[in-house]
Amino acid sequence: MIPIRDENPTRRKPVITVSLIAANIAIFFYQLTLNSDAAVDFVMNYGAIPAVVAYDFGALPAPPLSWITLVTSMFLHGGILHLAGNMLYLWIFGKNIEDHLGHFRFIIFYLLCGVAAAFAHTVVFHDSLVPMIGASGAISGVLGAYAITYPRARIVVLVWLIIIFKFIRIPAIIFLGLWFFLQIHGGFGSFGGEPEGIAWFAHIGGFVAGILFVRVLRLF
DSSP, X not given: OEXXXXXXXXXXXXXXXXXXXXXXXXHHHHHHHSOHHHHHHHHHHHSBXXXXXXXXXXXXXXXXXXXXXXXXXXXXXXXXXXXXXXXXHHHHHHHHHHHHHOHHHHHHHHHHHHHHXXXXXXXXXXXXXXXXXXXXXXXXXXXXXXXXXSTTOEEEEEXXXXXXXXXXXXXXXXXXXXXXXXXXXXXXXXXXXXXXXXXXXXXXXXXXXXXXXXXXXXXX
């Protein structure tokens, strides 16, 4: 199932959501301007490498400010489909959480969720040298917040069966609950090995963080 849009109008203009999307796109196109060696260096320098962040880089000391990569990593992407999928989810669900929290609290919320997601991935794969990149951890936090804030909102999704395509409307809690179940399934299916492709535990950590942080930030 691919989400297309939600049926949940907003009151505020989603200026932070749009700005985040623009920033991610701009950085991705900057990555495309780099040659192959520079592109690898860029990811290694600004991606979140669990072993570096956890100060477990063999006999070598962690680079200065390695924890900053918990933030910078969420603005890097590995390909156009990676970027497009993340930005689609951010647009559909982010604008409503921004409307709910307000602009300032939303950017704080988004960054906190991204850091929590990267930290969750680091805890599980603390000795890995594979850099984690992508906005999906922060966006997972947005999904967690949406699930408890607008559980009955209708999500228009595209479903397909071989050659049959159809648009259906389902409650957000069902769509996001299924999404979270798939992350848990994928995460524990990959547990104990080297992380490859999808940072399942970043998604899980981000989703849980989103549920917690949206409740806390609503108090201020």
